[in-house]
Amino acid sequence: MTTLYSMTSTPKIYKTEAIVLRHFAIGEADYLLTLYTPNRGKLRAVAKGARRVKSKLGGHLEPLMSTSLLITRGQNLDTVNQAEALEVFRSVREDLNKLSQALYMVELVDTITLEEQPNYPIYRLLLDALRALAGDAPPSLLPFFQLRLLGHTGFMPELYQCVECGSTLVPGLHSFMPGRGGTLCNSCHPPKVSVLPLSLNSLKVLRFLQREEYISIERLRLEPETLVEVERLLEAMLQYVLDREVRAMRFLNQVRPGQNAGGNRHVYDIQHAVQSQDGLLR
Ligand SMILES: [Zn+2]
Structure with a gap:
């Protein structure tokens, strides 16, 4: 265009x-x-x-x-x-865990943006994220990137009001509806739509990631289950926005610490990832 x-x-x-x-x-x-x-x-x-x-x-x-x-x-x-x-x-290229996160980030930027539509915050976000990965990036970098990218493209999830009834959220158990772009209060249960559970901890983390700059995120230490829940919600939102799965997410999940079975598998996985990215690393 x-x-x-x-x-x-x-x-x-x-x-x-x-x-x-x-x-x-x-x-x-x-x-x-x-x-x-x-x-x-x-x-x-x-x-x-x-x-x-x-x-x-x-x-x-x-x-x-x-x-x-x-x-x-x-x-x-x-x-x-x-x-x-x-x-x-x-250092990102030489570490499979970092590489898989970087590939996921560039694929997200590639798929969520249109050509010749200037968006400096996205450029800055991607560059800062790659620099952070090259250093000692915390696990919260990825959900921070996902959430900020959604924000920079006009899809920031609603985290303070119920997207169904508009009421202000009070502490409790909520759910998340990717198709409506945000959080549901515990009174609203719209039929026949996909919703995901959202714990109070995860809601607090999402609000923190939305509000704070990366310098604060660096100090954020997340419980593993909270990190998994937050990433799953944001991935669901991204899938809804993109109307497709982000292919690099599979590679990312395979090479994460604690999720790979052995060294040989890395060889297959990176080849598979390279092929599925249309020659991304050749
Ligand atoms: Zn509601």
């Missing part, structure tokens, strides 16, 4: 930073890239010859990398002329 913004404001040749969401081999030696940029949102561009061993673009356009690009606008597709990796997030 071409927007007024892109027609009037972007010169023929422009420089931008971008996070590489995915790349896809096309032609003899090219890559078709899906990028997320600070000022133009998601865009696709071709990197000609990038798969050749001697290409100057090679090694600067791998998925998850933050990179500085010089791009020429094309009628249908832009072309990357120069690329210089700014942050490669090596």
Whole structure:
């Protein structure tokens, strides 16, 4: 989709930073890239010859990398002329647990956004999340990312009022209705709709994640069962918004600490994940 913004404001040749969401081999030696940029949102561009061993673009356009690009606008597709990796997030690539979270995050951003719709908060959220993962990110990073991404795309769940009757929620047992975008009080039981149980602890955590900045989230320590419940609710909400399952979630669940059966399985899992991401890590 071409927007007024892109027609009037972007010169023929422009420089931008971008996070590489995915790349896809096309032609003899090219890559078709899906990028997320600070000022133009998601865009696709071709990197000609990038798969050749001697290409100057090679090694600067791998998925998850933050990179500085010089791009020429094309009628249908832009072309990357120069690329210089700014942050490669090596520690994320070398740790299956971190890698699976990063792949899930980039897939979420890719599927929830439209091309050429600038959304700087999403760019910032993804970059900050990758940086956090490269460090010592707490388990609450993932639900923080899920919730904030929903918020930045206009789907922030309602956590203070019942989405059915509008009453202010009082402490107690509630449920969560992804299809209506939020919480139900304990008096409302709409028929024939999918609802999930929502404990008071999880509701408090969701409100905390909604309200606080990442610096506070870093100090948040969650009970494992609360973390599972919060992630399940947010995943259900994301599935509803996207109208499909996020494929990288399966990989994420397989490689989580305490959820994998043995070292050999990692080999299969990462190959499977790579295949299912259309060559994401090739
Ligand atoms: Zn109600």
